[in-house]
Amino acid sequence: MLRHLIPTGYVPEPFQQLEWIDNRRVGAMTCGHANCMYWVLDANNGRTMQVFQGGFDFIWSHNRRWVARRFVGYLDAPVGTPLEELDHLILNDEWVYPASSADKNAKVRERHQLEQGHYFGPFTWSPHDVWLGFTDTVTPEGDPYVVLVSPAGVVLRDTLPVDVQFDTRVTWTDDEHLNVFAAGRTFTFIVDGPQLRETTLPKN
Numbered sequence: 001m002l003r004h005l006i007p008t009g010y011v012p013e014p015f016q017q018l019e020w021i022d023n024r025r026v027g028a029m030t031c032g033h034a035n036c037m038y039w040v041l042d043a044n045n046g047r048t049m050q051v052f053q054g055g056f057d058f059i060w061s062h063n064r065r066w067v068a069r070r071f072v073g074y075l076d077a078p079v080g081t082p083l084e085e086l087d088h089l090i091l092n093d094e095w096v097y098p099a100s101s102a103d104k105n106a107k108v109r110e111r112h113q114l115e116q117g118h119y120f121g122p123f124t125w126s127p128h129d130v131w132l133g134f135t136d137t138v139t140p141e142g143d144p145y146v147v148l149v150s151p152a153g154v155v156l157r158d159t160l161p162v163d164v165q166f167d168t169r170v171t172w173t174d175d176e177h178l179n180v181f182a183a184g185r186t187f188t189f190i191v192d193g194p195q196l197r198e199t200t201l202p203k204n
Contacts, residue, residue, distance in 0.1 A: 004046060005028070005041045005046045007028055007039035007041060008051065016029050016030055021060060022064045024044060025042065025064075026040075026042075026043050027039070035054040036055060037051065038069075040052075052069065056069060057122075057123060059123040061129040062128070063129050065151070066091055066132075067091070068090070068123045069090050070088070071087070071089070071095075086119070087120040089149060091151060096149055097147065099155070117138070117140070118138055119137045120135065120136055121136070124169060124172065126172045130175040132150075132151075133146065133172065134147055135147070135164045135180065142163070144159070144182075145157050145160060146158050146160060146170065148196055156191065156194075156195060158195075160182060162182050162185065162187075175191075177190055178190075185200075188201075
């Protein structure tokens with residue numbers, strides 16, 4: 001045994017996830033009822049380098065510069081009715097999608113009325129970390145989308161002609177071509193300049 005790594009401010013709970021981020025950093029995550037805590041630890045000296053408070057998943061880019069997490073928010077409902085959980089995307093500490101749910105000037109984001117809610121599929125990075133891809137079902141209409149977000153905060157989005165499941169995943173051919181398998185079919189998309197465009201061949 002070389003050393004103990006003890007996260008700063010750690011409350012003794014079992015870790016749900018331990019992973020090597022790179023040759024120096026270790027990621028440690030523990031989750032409560034509503035959200036998770038994720039510590040970035042220095043394997044050389046055991047110090048806590050960074051703490052991410054809140055969110056789920058914590059998917060690192062291949063170059064380990066960016067971590068994507070799904071943050072759960074809430075849609076206001078009339079008194080006496082349940083609140084509906086909604087998804088938001090945070091890259092590192094930046095709240096980037098959907099844009100309408102981010103108030104970057106506020107230190108504390110208060111609950112507010114949103115016109116639409118979002119339910120995300122799993123996050124996947126393109127081969128060279130140009131884009132983070134995922135599916136998004138927008139409520140109350142239930143419309144499914146493919147969404148790409150760059151580390152710089154650029155968002156591209158296109159509709160899917162079929163409904164998606166909670167585990168529907170974007171798969172990448174390269175940094176500009178991607179596929180989504182849903183409803184027994186494979187739908188293909190291409191990043192075409194400033195837009196995301198479907199290029200699926202017509203069904204025979």
